Amino acid sequence: MAELKYMTGFGNEFATEDPRCQGALPDGQNNPQVCPYGLYAEQLSGSAFTCPRPANKRSWLYRIRPSVCHKPFTAVHHEGLVDRWDEVEPDPNQLRWLPFAIPKAAEGKVDFVMGLHTICGAGDTRARSGIAIHVYTCNSSMIDRWVLSLYFMPQQGKILITTEFGKMMVEPNEICVVQQGMRFSVDVFGETRGYVLEVFGVHFELPDLGPIGANGLANPRDFLVPVAWYEDREVPGGYTVVNKFQGKLFLSQQHFSPFDVVAWHGNYTPYKYNLDNFMAVNTVTFDHADPSIFTVLTAKSTRPGVAVADFVIFPPRWGVADHTFRPPYYHRNCMSEFMGLIKGHYEAKEEGFLPGGASLHSIMTPHGPDVDCFEKNSTAMLKPERVAEETMAFMFESSLSMVVTRWGLQTCQRLDKNYYKCWEGLQSHFNPNWKPGSK
Numbered sequence: 001m002a003e004l005k006y007m008t009g010f011g012n013e014f015a016t017e018d019p020r021c022q023g024a025l026p027d028g029q030n031n032p033q034v035c036p037y038g039l040y041a042e043q044l045s046g047s048a049f050t051c052p053r054p055a056n057k058r059s060w061l062y063r064i065r066p067s068v069c070h071k072p073f074t075a076v077h078h079e080g081l082v083d084r085w086d087e088v089e090p091d092p093n094q095l096r097w098l099p100f101a102i103p104k105a106a107e108g109k110v111d112f113v114m115g116l117h118t119i120c121g122a123g124d125t126r127a128r129s130g131i132a133i134h135v136y137t138c139n140s141s142m143i144d145r146w147v148l149s150l151y152f153m154p155q156q157g158k159i160l161i162t163t164e165f166g167k168m169m170v171e172p173n174e175i176c177v178v179q180q181g182m183r184f185s186v187d188v189f190g191e192t193r194g195y196v197l198e199v200f201g202v203h204f205e206l207p208d209l210g211p212i213g214a215n216g217l218a219n220p221r222d223f224l225v226p227v228a229w230y231e232d233r234e235v236p237g238g239y240t241v242v243n244k245f246q247g248k249l250f251l252s253q254q255h256f257s258p259f260d261v262v263a264w265h266g267n268y269t270p271y272k273y274n275l276d277n278f279m280a281v282n283t284v285t286f287d288h289a290d291p292s293i294f295t296v297l298t299a300k301s302t303r304p305g306v307a308v309a310d311f312v313i314f315p316p317r318w319g320v321a322d323h324t325f326r327p328p329y330y331h332r333n334c335m336s337e338f339m340g341l342i343k344g345h346y347e348a349k350e351e352g353f354l355p356g357g358a359s360l361h362s363i364m365t366p367h368g369p370d371v372d373c374f375e376k377n378s379t380a381m382l383k384p385e386r387v388a389e390e391t392m393a394f395m396f397e398s399s400l401s402m403v404v405t406r407w408g409l410q411t412c413q414r415l416d417k418n419y420y421k422c423w424e425g426l427q428s429h430f431n432p433n434w435k436p437g438s439k
């Protein structure tokens with residue numbers, strides 16, 4: 001496959017035409033009486049029309065047929081997708097999952113939609129407030145079907161995401177955002193697994209940088225946006241549209257490929273980002289900084305400074321803190337922390353937290369380094385050293401109190417029942433005779 005092309009930037013106004021149809025974008029207006037090449041104009045709104053300018057997101061698509069040409073939607077049951085949070089009793093325990101099992105191709109084809117399972121979430125898709133965290137495990141490409149609106153993190157196996165806006169190849173260590181309403185299809189190249197965060201009703205933004213200044217963390221120029229690509233393809237057997245609506249899936253048929261957008265312009269787009277481009281900022285003196293220092297993207301709530309979901313990474317970096325216990329401190333948090341591992345070993349849990357697995361530390365549930373990590377780092381010689389080499393751990397940190405699904409707690413059979421034991425060996429080192437100045 002030829003190398004894909006991308007445009008760069010975050011949330012700016014992009015304009016792109018498939019090179020086969022130069023001049024497809026109308027000049028100086030959005031909906032001329034007749035569009036170039038006989039295309040239809042269609043607007044995709046990502047925000048209320050009246051949103052303040054910085055938050056106002058929309059794109060104009062110029063396509064062979066408008067997307068309204070389809071047969072009626074009919075409901076279909078998908079066991080794995082959940083949007084109500086009362087299936088099982090709440091569980092405040094520290095939870096950890098072994099790597100989620102990927103179905104073997106020999107045992108049957110499973111595509112991205114079939115292989116999508118909700119692990120936890122909160123809120124209401126109807127009130128457009130809340131989140132859901134899913135995992136996908138699959139072995140086959142989606143054939144002539146597509147679905148809407150997600151934030152992807154491949155963990156194993158690259159994925160080719162074809163969207164109405166163009167194509168993106170997304171590899172492990174990259175993230176990809178396909179926003180609400182954008183139609184896409186996922187091709188895979190073998191056994192494939194990854195994480196998905198779905199945020200209802202808000203969009204990811206780059207975090208403000210405050211005293212850091214104008215540069216750093218995820219820089220806007222490193223975000224990649226697909227260029228227009230279309231196919232004019234009749235599908236006599238029917239192209240299945242998968243619509244995720246109010247948490248349920250609906251199918252409809254149409255007789256042509258939905259990827260028929262010849263040109264588009266706007267600031268509401270899918271995009272991808274390689275986590276190696278993250279410029280980490282951290283202490284060069286002492287103490288462990290709060291993990292918010294590693295925020296890549298944030299989905300803000302209406303409360304100032306409080307995120308519906310922050311996307312945070314723990315990238316390879318230097319650790320230099322003087323007279324400091326360098327790994328994460330023990331803590332209880334007013335936010336929920338869902339973690340996953342793309343590759344490598346996470347410093348607070350060298351064992352048991354594995355690539356393709358996950359952990360959830362709910363609101364106010366205590367957690368922190370395991371025994372080995374505590375003992376090793378309490379006596380370590382503190383010289384500059386590489387931390388998280390060849391590793392990429394991430395966290396979805398949410399102000400919502402998330403509920404775990406029945407699939408997450410029971411059906412997937414990946415819950416590590418012994419997780420709590422990793423702290424059991426923490427000894428008391430209390431010495432009532434300790435004197436200031438002694439070791």
Ligand SMILES: O=C(O)/C=C/C(=O)CC(=O)CC(=O)O
Nearest residue numbers: 289290291328348367368369
């Ligand atoms: O690295 C950090 O600064 C904190 C990160 C976290 O809060 C995530 C954890 O709670 C890690 C853990 O499993 O202990």
Ligand SMILES: [Fe+2]
Nearest residue numbers: 331337361367
């Ligand atoms: Fe934490």
